[in-house]
Amino acid sequence: MKGQYKINTAVLFSGGKDSALALLYALKETNVKCLINIISENDESYMFHVPNVRLAEKQAEYIGLPIIIQKTKGEKEKELEDLELAIKKAIKKYNIEAVVTGAIASIYQASRIHAITDKLNIKCINPLWNKDQFELLQELVDNNFDVLIVGVFGEGLDELLGKKIDQKTIKELNKIYSKLKINPAGEGGEYETLVLNAPYYKKPLRVKKYSIKKEKSGGKILVIEELSE
Numbered sequence: 001m002k003g004q005y006k007i008n009t010a011v012l013f014s015g016g017k018d019s020a021l022a023l024l025y026a027l028k029e030t031n032v033k034c035l036i037n038i039i040s041e042n043d044e045s046y047m048f049h050v051p052n053v054r055l056a057e058k059q060a061e062y063i064g065l066p067i068i069i070q071k072t073k074g075e076k077e078k079e080l081e082d083l084e085l086a087i088k089k090a091i092k093k094y095n096i097e098a099v100v101t102g103a104i105a106s107i108y109q110a111s112r113i114h115a116i117t118d119k120l121n122i123k124c125i126n127p128l129w130n131k132d133q134f135e136l137l138q139e140l141v142d143n144n145f146d147v148l149i150v151g152v153f154g155e156g157l158d159e160l161l162g163k164k165i166d167q168k169t170i171k172e173l174n175k176i177y178s179k180l181k182i183n184p185a186g187e188g189g190e191y192e193t194l195v196l197n198a199p200y201y202k203k204p205l206r207v208k209k210y211s212i213k214k215e216k217s218g219g220k221i222l223v224i225e226e227l228s229e
Contacts, residue, residue, distance in 0.1 A: 006031040010090040011100040015056040017147045018102030020195040025127035026100040033094035035067040036086045052194050052224050062201045084116045098123035104187050133185040137170050146197035153219035154190030
């Protein structure tokens, strides 16, 4: 008996927790052909994750999937043209039929990606959409993801820089959320993450050298300068 057909997909992969969790879903339910990563020159991109995004290529190597890397100047709306170009490359090279995203609640992001996939006549799959954000954080812990907080940009989050997302961190985020009503998953740009290990990694990434960069806006970024094998 033949197995059920699985749709060919490309996963929009920033290296952060949401796209990494979406990849876990995609690997179970679809035939993942490649990852797509957008590197923005604009630190305040409206669409794309920025801190340590250059490490996505190394992450892809550890995952064992090819990655399409597309650079963009990060100008609002124009950066979508670069995303469309990357998706076109994935269609041509890997015959993808759908794009998988890690969007949770951002209508801005989801609507724009949907517009591109509709134009290209492929599907857009959002496995995390509208899920409870604390449950998604718990799902990362339950599935043994090793997630490092590498950027903090919201009030009350400074102490979380450099911490892993574990039960203690989830409790801290819950306290901050109760007081300040931040987006618990950081989808509003409150914090950014880097996935050092996941169930589908061949081996974990390890941080050897880092520095802390202060942003003009008041945020802080943990810049990964070197990884150890």
